[in-house]
Amino acid sequence: MTFDEIRNQAISEWDALEHSDKPCIYIGTATCGRASGALTVLEVIKSELAKHSIEAIIIQVGCIGLCYAEPLVDIAKPNRPRICYGNVTPEIVPQLVEDYIVNDNPRPDLALGTLGDGSVDGIPRLFELPMLKPQVRIALRNCGLIDPQNINHYIARGGYSGLVRALGMSPEDVIEEVKKSGLRGRGGAGFATGRKWEFCRRAPGGEKYLICNADEGDPGAFMDRALLEGDPHTVLEGMVIGAYAIGATQGYIYCRAEYPLAIERLEIALKQMKEYGLLGDNILGSGFSFRMKIMQGAGAFVCGETSAMVASLEGKRGQPRSKYVHLAEHGLWDKPTLINNVETWGNVPVILHKGAEWYSSFGTETSKGTKTFALAGKIARTGLIEVPMGIPLRDIIYEIGGGIARGKRFKAVQTGGPSGGCLPASMLDLPVDYESLTQAGSIMGSGAMVVADEDTCMVDLARFFLAFTQAESCGKCVPCRLGTKQMLDILEDITNGKGKLEDIDLLIDLSEVIKSGSLCGLGQTAPNPVLTTIRYFRDEYEEHIKKHYCRAAVCKGLVTAPCSHLCPAGIDVPRHIRFIAEGRFGEAVAVIREKIPFPLVCGYVCLHFCETRCRRGELDETIGIRVLHRVAVEHDTGLWRQNSRIAPASGKRVAIIGSGPAGLTAAYYLAKLGHSVTVFEALPEPGGMMRIGIPDYRLPKDVLKAEIEEIKSVGVDIRTNIKVDSLDELLEQDYSAILVAVGTHRGQKLPIPGADLDGVLVNIPFLRDVNLGKEVKVGERVVVLGGGNVAFDCARVARRLGASEVHMACLESRDDMPAVSDEIEQGEEEGIVIHPARTFTRIVSDDGHISGVECLDVRSFEFDQEGRVRIDAIEGSEHILPADTVIFAIGQRPEIPAQFGLTTGRGNTIQVDPDTLATTREGVFAAGDAVIGTASVIEAVATGRQAAISIDKYLGGTGIIDEILAPPEGEIALVEEAEEEKRRPPIPTLPLEQRLSSFANVELGLSEEAAIEEAKRCLRCDLEEKE
């Protein structure tokens, strides 16, 4: 048969299929589909069809890339477009068969999209879905659409036409075409494919070899597998074209043995090629002969390196060798050898078929065409994708990938496999091309793209990748073998709390040597994850080293239980919860009291960092720790007092300026240590922001008052209405130490036109006035500018003050709003309308009366190194939010009198030694928001504790403020039934109508019984770690 005859036959077979009068069912049974149960689904489909006596054509296809929706089943009925259904479990199949195939209800609720001509009501077109729309499928053009075991399907869709064209050209012209296409190696290094071919063509020697590198070994990478399983012929056709171009006689496919299905399909494809005369002697009558063989790799990652692969093919240890003699001249068995990656080969037929010009119309100046990626990690839609070169990372992650799974925040994306780099959010607009990625410290690699969210510890991630490359190093080069081991040891030390600050520089130094001193790509790139995480996430390294703190709470050496690890004050949450589970509330409170003097305040308003990584959340829902606190304190027995001690008087006097959570916490502990403590408060009431920032409906005043009374009871002298202007005076008054804890009480306005108009309010004065009982008026329609907790407080207060419409506008996107979810939820319940992603250009007025805020839509924004925001606003998107009152809630700063003589830094915060909180003045310390910027009660308490420790030490004490207040726990064990699925109890809130008419507390708390039940959900993961 001539090729034309073959093609005609193939086309008619394909047409017959497309126009079949029987239903056609396509099911993705590549490895990914199988892993999701596709073969079971297939069986159920068959039996259901049999049950209904329906004759249908069933075709097993490869992977279309929608991994998140596996198993995928397409159904094409005569005269209907092919409909793709996702998440087709065996349970769904009977309904689907009955509803659609039997009864012609296409079930739009189960469908993902339609393929091909025509449309179905209620079902979008598949390739218009956000996941697929930005994609350009060249290498993957057939994947998921054709039967990979049927060569006719491939040929009908243009397959082998590239080869036919190539055979009609001279080999040099073929190489020229590939060169013109701009195709670069998709295996990672990105060498110009055409040039590589040219070297090999020109290398002297009659016998030449050609190798397909199918030794895909990057963790998280499955592009090559998917292509080989979904469309093996495109790879093989590419290889034959390449062989013709360079004059090779023998080809090898070096495929990892872990890909049995790919190998099986390749074998079938090779057999079919031989039958059609596309392989073997005298291919298609051209006189050109070429043979191919599949070789299986034994799973050594380094064998993906070309010279190691050659060694492995020769039966030697897979170890790279120095390439002073190029493989193109002295490769396999010392003969000229050309190695390209699966995807590179997969692109070649299209280039020859459609022409270099067409191909090079995709991509960037230097990176042409498309690139496949395996999108994995904490992404909403995992999958196999193919995108044009140059696409911004953001589009891949947010459009194609649908953003971060489970509503978490994006932290980094790791490109290029284990030796790629981790790129942070600020790099999201990076175009994905060889040069840009390299410049950013990462690599294209073969196409693994792993997304990390806020639950990922970047140090741990670097450690993970390094552990991989270390274990996979062939061991030949000293810098790689021992350097990566040393780096791994350092990283393990850091993640175990044994790191030293100089380790960071040592890691960088080692990385440079490993990169420049190693022979092959493995060593040359292995440090990338470490270098990029240091480059972009250095603070996480420092936290691990200095504070033994892992913000993602994953480093096992540091974290026994994430809840207590993440509590800034270090409350032993698991023990607290166990007491609650036993109904021993007094003991539970004692546990809290061991660390903080504001247990009930925190029960009401704590930002509960403890809950963010609760392991229970991986099962169903995190434990409601804050609400348990509140229940416990509300049922306190006062047991803690039994062990609470006050030390004899030390004779030292300490002055504390500011009576917020930081100042009072420090005061409490210093007083208990025997020091004479005086707290100076400028306002008439003590409590700082707890008193004048947090509205009553969140924190009742008597709750705060009671806890302050407790603090006073240990001898703290609080003097209100005294504004301290000079530290010198205090020092003259015989105070041995001073703590400045003045908070952030100056609200900010934006310097925009109209900011000074009447009716423009500022968050802090606004809230303070309301909280201190002053009369404050707002208009009918209030716009709050800002998206944080304070902004929500302003908005909800405004609502309670009678505003009928309250709107909020903020720079951040909806997902990135800094306010906690409770505030957002309750705020929205109270009718507050949120306008995210806006920037404000002016406040518009009408006759001196505010009429609105002019906004622009924001595409993205980032903070530069000085903390200045850079906003990418959408031009021409000006619009006005109508308003008669505008409240700025864009942050607040400390007011530090110049006479204090303290050095201040960013945001006017006081500069302190981070370890001791000592200011630049002898004997003067600072804590709270005035140091760390606006934060939460618990963070302020934590700095208060730290200040107390430092001041006590400064005064000659031990600095030990921890107490053991709770009795020892009895025998404790893991409780298996805790793992049964059980969700958080809903927390009753005040009915809406009652909320808006008063400042009554919104959250009503839990009953004792409900609290005990909730506490029993705790998995006691701290015990697991101890075992």
Added chain:
Amino acid sequence: MDKIKLTINGQVVEARKGMMVLEAAEAAGIYIPTLCSDPDLEPYAACRLCVVEIEGRRGLVTACTMPAADGMVVHTETPAVNKVRQTTVELLIADHPSDCLTCPKNQQCDLQKVAAYLGITQQRFRKTTRLLPVDTSNPFFDRDPNYCILCGKCVRICEEVLGVGAITLAFRGYASKVATFDDGPLLDSNCVSCGECVAHCPVGALAVKDAKPPTREVATTCPYCGVGCGIYLGIRNEQVIGVRGNREGVNKGSLCVKGRFGIAEFVHHPERLTTPLIRRNGELTEASWDEALDLVASKLAQYSPDEVAVVSSAKCTNEENYVIQKLARVVLGTNNVDHCARLCHASTVAGLGQSFGAGAMTNSINEIGDAGCILAIGTNTTSAHPVIGLQVVKAVRHGAKLIVANPRQIDLVRLADLWLSHKPGTDVALLMGMMRVIVDEGLLDSAFIEARCENFDAFKESLKSFDLDTVEGITGVAKDKIAEAARIYATNKPASILYAMGITQHSHGTDNVIATANLAMLTGNIGKPSTGVNPLRGQNNVQGACDLGALPDVYPGYQAVANPAIREKFEAAWGCSLNPSPGLTLTEIFEAACQRQIKAIYLVGENPVLSEPCAHHMEELKEMDFFVVQDLFLSETAQMADVVLPAASFAEKDGTFTNTERRVQRVRKAIEPVGDSRPDWWITCQIARRMGGKGFDFKHPSQIMDEITSVTPSYGGIAYRRLDNGGLQWPCPTQKHPGTPILHTRQFTRGKGQFIPLEYKPPMELPDSEYPLILTTGRSLYHFHTGTVTRKVKGLNILLGEGLVEINPGDASALGVADGEMVKVISRRGEVVAKAKVTEVSPLGVVFMTFHFAESPTNMLTNPALDPVAKIPELKVCAVRIERDGSSAGG
């Protein structure tokens, strides 16, 4: 034209094309640190210390793998380079035990050297400690992976140079380590214990057990086989404590297990003879030298020339052999002098003498590695001549075709392109068959034959009876294999033939030798580099012993006793009249002794009780009138002597050995003679003088050499001062002559090369129903000759402690013999009990034994049938049967 110029650190240096930058720098005296590069090995680029910067190239490149190019500008000491080097060495140190002071490699450690060069003084990295088990299984050296820096030298040397591959790099990442095939002890691997890995290990990972550094070293020549490896004896407290290969020697620094580990122990073995012994009342009792020498002199004087014989020694120096044969001829008046060459290469001397005119290796050892084809026939090279085996490995690695013709599946078969497992004793048929193919297919070198040879037509005629069907029938080798071998040999030039006793020790050994000579001439593979017929001689100085006339029919330099002119020349030189009739050969001497025709024997350094065929008749030596044995140890033969004279070992005397490639090399005195032993030359001269012999007043062996050069034309140009740099290959007729690496280059020694027609003669004794198996004998790598010295070395006895009977599994199962079982091997002449080793190495119908072990004296079984020309016995083929040994069946 092969010279290039490059600039290194601003200095213009000249280099040879093909040199790597590292070599070019080294040649120019510019030091670049490295831990993994080695001149013996291919570039590897693992340690990364030799990184340099080259202008116009990105990043750092390893100098060991970067070919030097004309005009290249190299910088070897830039900040970037030094950073990588410093950090790399710091990493190695962090991972290396810090017990330098107690490490056997202290001060000889390359890691120390490099660290010192780089000035490493800090330790930034975390100290890692590996606690891998130390492999102490090898008796001579330990392998401690905890010290290993994975430079791969041991693995590479074992693979690239030895071709053994006992060890490899295993596992990955930090777990990477050097391991045997199954990560078991080295002793259980195919390691040959040569210690090349130890010698190349840059750190303490491979170290000789209980090694101490010597205080001085003496360059000398290895006393084991005929390769003549250059060695340094390490001396400490006037004791030999170790051996190191001499890179200037023929061995280029390589050594085998015996040379490296088997010397010090025997030199200082407590069983060394330290005083003369005289048999009194049937017991050997200690005596003074005067007593013993006077007794010997007076007794020997009592016998007529026909009643006395002298057995010289291939282990003795040239000088000693000269004085021994001179004693026989001048003092005893007899030509009854011979030595063990009779048992090994007498047929070579005879056969090659007839074909070429000179009975020695035609080419040199170091040419073998460059051959295009090697035909190794009747030689188990890697066992018997291990360092020549390395040349074969080298040749194969460089693409040479290797044909192994051997009944047994010897180690070389692993490397061979073709293995011809012919039946023992069918070499003539096999070679003639090959030659028939070469002639039939026109692969012969007619021009060479025409110009350089004679008698071709008669020879060609004799090929007629060797059609391949016939040859297949005789040899048991398939026709196509024989044809293929012929084609490979004839078409891959230069082709070199190596052979040893598999060719010579036959009743038609001379024919075998002639067949090899015919083959070489037929294809023009002679007289050119890397060609030739290369008999590999067994003993360290068997060549020299022959050269110096320890033979019954020739004076030194193969000058015939029967030639009156020659005799007159020697009479003049020695100042006496000489016996005109050629004497008895070794085999004839012992036969005559048994017949009581020979009444007295003065035997130096031989152990015929184990080495002679049908050895039990050696018992009769006891009955001789007077038997003097001169040796290092009280050997099985010495135990029968009337007087035993304690000889000094090679380490205790000066002299020369002539190795298998005719190279005269120095032996240097390293220590004083052990006990009251004396050098053989001194003893012999003393006897001669006490018998009134003239011309034995030598004060030093160099004086003997002076006399040798005056009477031996081929040694005419030899003088000690000329031997200091690697020796001279004879013929070296004048003081100006540079020596002769290749014989027969322009013409053959005899003029034209003579083709000699051959016919196939079967071995004298073939299997029959009573004795159904063929016994063939040979040597083990781990022992030497009759084991007189190697059996004294503990480690060698651990590696191989007893004689084994190798038997094919087919034969074994037919006989019901299990591996490791004791069996009785019985021939028409005797029986021996030894342990069976069931192995496919032995072909069906053939059993194999070595002759090293007195406990299982193989030569009790062998056939004394002689080659009619060379009088060499047929040690390689006899008929035996095997019985399970009832006496040891208890277990």
